[in-house]
Amino acid sequence: MRLLKGFYILAALSLCACAPVQSAIRGMPAAPVELADKTTLDEQTALGLELAYQAAAFAILTATDAGLIRGAAAEAVAACDRAAHRAVVALRLAYDAGNARSYTDAAKIARKAVADLLAAQSGECLA
Secondary structure, eight states, X not given: OHHHHHHHHHHHHHHHHHHHHHHHHHTSOSSHHHHHHTOOHHHHHHHHHHHHHHXXXXXXXXXXXXXXXXXXXXXXXXXXXXXXXXXXXXXXXXXXXXXXXXXXXXHHHHHHHHHHHHHHTTTOOOO
């Protein structure tokens, strides 16, 4: 009986020692998405690159429709457009997945692809 009381006391003291840890854990989000929902920098980067892509694609489409981009140049621009679109979609998928490493890589690739698409307007695309 005395051994059992000692066990209960030991168990109670063990639980009391865990209280500070439990209160610290309570402040942590239950899932990574909760923390991601509180940050906006990554989201703003993705939105900015998506908007830049849309503007560049619209400029290219307008120039193509006006007959300013034709033949081989039009094919090169189309290749740049496809590459930029794939990069921006990959960026959005990385953001949605919440994967910081792939998001950072995807953001770098998307920035370069959109810059290449903008350069394509002057015939400098190397896709």
